[in-house]
């Protein structure tokens with residue numbers, strides 16, 4: 001319950017319960033939390049949850065795929081229609097020949 005005891009002893013639970021009880025929307029609560037936090041707080045929170053840009057860059061490198069024919073890295077455009085094995089150049093060559 002989002003009552004006074006919860007508010008005093010477990011404020012985070014109190015905030016979550018306000019949302020769970022439908023008294024405020026999750027989106028409002030998110031905006032209030034982010035608005036109340038400093039830029040450093042937000043950056044620290046995002047980093048702790050691996051959502052900061054440095055994690056995105058690492059992930060892209062790890063998940064990079066290569067054309068099975070010419071070994072060039074596949075772009076997101078190449079992979080757009082469900083995981084292509086060939087780059088657009090090689091696909092175009094196959095279609096022509």
Ligand SMILES: [Zn+2]
Nearest residue numbers: 067070087090
């Ligand atoms: Zn290729």
